[in-house]
Amino acid sequence: MSASRQRLAVTVGEPAGIGPDLCVELSHRINCDDLVFIGNRELLEERAEQLKTSFSGTVHDIPLTAPVVAGELNVSNSQAVLHSLREAAEGCMQRRYAAVVTAPLHKGIINDAGIPFSGHTEYFAEITGGYPVMMLACPGLRVALATTHLPLRDVTDAITRPLLEKVMRILHNDLVDKFHIASPRILVCGLNPHAGEGGHMGREEIEIIAPVLEQLRSEGINCSEPLPADTLFTPKLLQQADAVLAMYHDQGLPVLKHMGFGEAVNITLGLPIIRTSVDHGTALDLAGSGKADVGSLIAAVNCAREMIN
Incomplete structure (x- = not known):
C-alpha cells in the first residue's frame, strides 16, 4: 500500500467517554476500509451492544486493566489510553499509518493516575520530536x-x-x-x-x-x-x-x-506526522446514551484523508 493509501490510525480515547460511541457510529456512517481503530475491541463491541447496534472495523487491540462503565472515569485504564497514543504516533513515524485521528481523552484522569500529561498535542510532540x-x-x-x-x-x-x-x-x-x-x-x-x-x-x-x-x-x-x-x-x-x-x-x-x-x-x-482530532471533550454524561454527535470525528477523518492526498 503506497503512503497516500496507507491506513489512518483512529485512537478511541477515554474508555468511559464518548470516544467508543463515536467510533461505533463512525463504522456505520463512512467507509472505514482505510481505518485502524486503536483501542480495546471488547470495549467497542460492548458499547455497540449498549447502543443497540454493532461495530465492524479493523482494531489494533489495546488491553484494558479494569472494566469500563460508561461515564465513570477509572485511573486504572490511563496507561492503556497512553499506549494507544504511542502506537498511533510511532506507527505514523514508521509509516504503518499515514495519519492519526484522535477521539477525545480526559487529561485530568491521566494526571490523577500520577502521569504528568498536558494533552494529545504535547504528547505526540514528545514522541515525534516536532x-x-x-x-x-x-x-x-x-x-x-x-x-x-x-x-x-x-x-x-x-x-x-x-x-x-x-x-x-x-x-x-x-x-x-x-x-x-x-x-x-x-x-x-x-x-x-x-x-x-x-x-x-x-x-x-x-x-x-x-x-x-x-x-x-x-x-x-x-x-x-x-x-x-x-x-x-x-x-x-x-x-x-x-x-x-x-x-x-x-x-x-x-x-x-x-x-x-x-x-x-x-x-x-509543526509535527512530522499528520494529526487531526475532534473539537470537543469526552462528554461523560453522554457516554453510552446514543446522543453523541459523530460529525466532528467524520470531519477529522475526512480532513486527514485530504491532507494525505
Whole structure:
C-alpha cells in the first residue's frame, strides 16, 4: 500500500467517554476500509451492544486493566489510553499509518493516575520530536494558537519574540505545504484589549508582537499587524484571511466553536506526522446514551484523508 493509501490510525480515547460511541457510529456512517481503530475491541463491541447496534472495523487491540462503565472515569485504564497514543504516533513515524485521528481523552484522569500529561498535542510532540502548534478549522475559519493549555496568568510571560516567530513560521509553512495555499494571509490577534490601545493597555503589542510580524513581512510572509480580537473576528476581515493566530486558547476558540461546532477539526501543525482530532471533550454524561454527535470525528477523518492526498 503506497503512503497516500496507507491506513489512518483512529485512537478511541477515554474508555468511559464518548470516544467508543463515536467510533461505533463512525463504522456505520463512512467507509472505514482505510481505518485502524486503536483501542480495546471488547470495549467497542460492548458499547455497540449498549447502543443497540454493532461495530465492524479493523482494531489494533489495546488491553484494558479494569472494566469500563460508561461515564465513570477509572485511573486504572490511563496507561492503556497512553499506549494507544504511542502506537498511533510511532506507527505514523514508521509509516504503518499515514495519519492519526484522535477521539477525545480526559487529561485530568491521566494526571490523577500520577502521569504528568498536558494533552494529545504535547504528547505526540514528545514522541515525534516536532514543535506542536494547535489549529482548529471549520468551514470558513482556521484559528491557530500561540499558546495552548496555560493558566491565563501565565500567558503574558509565555508570549515572547522567539515563541511568536516560531509559531508564525510553522503556521505559514504548514498552510503552504499541507493545505496548498501559495501565499497564506494570516491575521494576528493582539494580546491585550484593543491590541494594547497604543501602549495604554499593555505594551506586549509594541515591544513583542509587532516587531516579530514586521520582520516576517519583510521576508514575504503575509501577516497583519496585531489586531484587536473583538473586531478581528468579523466577516469583513475574515473573508480576507486564510487563518487567524490567537494569542491564547480562549481568545480564538470560542469564536470558532460557535461558528462551526460539530464540524470543526483540531489539527496539530509543526509535527512530522499528520494529526487531526475532534473539537470537543469526552462528554461523560453522554457516554453510552446514543446522543453523541459523530460529525466532528467524520470531519477529522475526512480532513486527514485530504491532507494525505
